[in-house]
Amino acid sequence: MPEGDTIANAATRLRPALVGREVLACRIPRWSGPLPGPGERVEAVRAVGKHLLVDFSGGLTLRTHLRMSGRWDLYPTGAPWRRRPSAARVVLEVPDWVAVCFSAPDVAVTRRDRAATGHLGPDLATGEPDLATVVARAGATADPTTTIAQLLLDQRVAAGVGNVFKSETLFLERLDPRTPVAALDPDRLRAVFDRAHRLLRANLRPGPRRTVPEGLAVYGRAGRPCRRCRTPVERFVLGDPPRSTYWCPHCQAP
Ligand SMILES: [Zn+2]
Numbered sequence: 047m048p049e050g051d052t053i054a055n056a057a058t059r060l061r062p063a064l065v066g067r068e069v070l071a072c073r074i075p076r077w078s079g080p081l082p083g084p085g086e087r088v089e090a091v092r093a094v095g096k097h098l099l100v101d102f103s104g105g106l107t108l109r110t111h112l113r114m115s116g117r118w119d120l121y122p123t124g125a126p127w128r129r130r131p132s133a134a135r136v137v138l139e140v141p142d143w144v145a146v147c148f149s150a151p152d153v154a155v156t157r158r159d160r161a162a163t164g165h166l167g168p169d170l171a172t173g174e175p176d177l178a179t180v181v182a183r184a185g186a187t188a189d190p191t192t193t194i195a196q197l198l199l200d201q202r203v204a205a206g207v208g209n210v211f212k213s214e215t216l217f218l219e220r221l222d223p224r225t226p227v228a229a230l231d232p233d234r235l236r237a238v239f240d241r242a243h244r245l246l247r248a249n250l251r252p253g254p255r256r257t258v259p260e261g262l263a264v265y266g267r268a269g270r271p272c273r274r275c276r277t278p279v280e281r282f283v284l285g286d287p288p289r290s291t292y293w294c295p296h297c298q299a300p
Contacts, residue, residue: 050093050169050171050208050211051206051211051246051250052112053093053095053096053098055250055251056093056098056112056117057093059118059120060100060145061091063120063140063142064091064138065088065089069084069088069139070139070141071139072108072136073137074108074137074153077154079154080106081155082106082155086104086106088101088102088103088140089101089102093169093171094169095169095201096112096201096205096206097110097166098147101158106155107155107157108136108154109152109154109155110147110150110152110153111152111153112147115149115151116149116150118145118147119146120144122142122143122144123139123142123143127146129146133148133149135147135148136150166201167179167201167202168205169204170242171243171246171247171250175239175243180204180239181235181239183202183203183204184197184235187200187202192226192228193224193225193226193227194227195284196285198212198242204239207242209289209291210255211245212291213290213293214263214264215238215241215245216293216298217293217297218245218263219238219241220297220298221238222298222299222300223282223291223293264293265292266292268280268281272296275296275297277295277296277297279292279293280293281293
């Protein structure tokens with residue numbers, strides 16, 4: 047599933063091929079809004095939380111939210127695509143390269159000032175996220191029954207954490223995922239988001255995700271022994287849409 051690190055890695059792959067290049071074509075099937083015109087250039091490729099943004103010199107921004115299924119591929123002009131063309135949501139052609147976004151459920155082109163990311167909290171995959179703002183947003187957002195597991199996924203509080211880093215962060219912080227946010231003081235909340243930030247940053251590189259030397263600590267390991275205490279890792283499903291949480295009931299006791 048795309049999380050902040052996945053989006054940032056996609057932006058890193060696309061940037062050298064696209065930035066500064068002239069847009070030869072930008073096709074978005076079923077999109078009837080504005081599109082970059084002839085002669086425009088790509089000014090930037092940005093990862094903001096779970097959004098991948100492409101800025102054009104005419105002032106438009108292409109925004110793709112990849113959710114569970116979407117991905118960006120980059121092909122030399124004329125090379126075959128790894129997925130069927132009918133799954134393409136965006137085809138962006140520049141000299142020598144074609145960038146294709148497949149299966150993203152949420153695609154839009156807007157004026158830069160309305161790029162629809164204003165509702166997102168600080169991006170935890172950047173160098174120095176504003177954790178004071180994150181903690182303030184957490185206090186403003188969370189009702190007393192919100193759990194820390196739900197809060198970590200709330201992109202209005204902080205952008206970038208998905209299911210994998212949610213479970214991993216809470217394990218490393220030794221925190222029961224069902225802990226109500228109201229039970230955590232601001233310093234503890236800040237430490238949790240700082241941990242998520244450091245895990246996301248450490249995974250801004252190709253290859254499998256790693257949060258402990260062996261790989262992942264708990265995510266996807268239900269029934270297998272905790273790497274710290276050998277208690278079987280458990281999984282529960284909460285929320286709408288349902289999301290899995292993995293945790294060690296011994297290391298993360300209430
Ligand atoms: Zn354990």
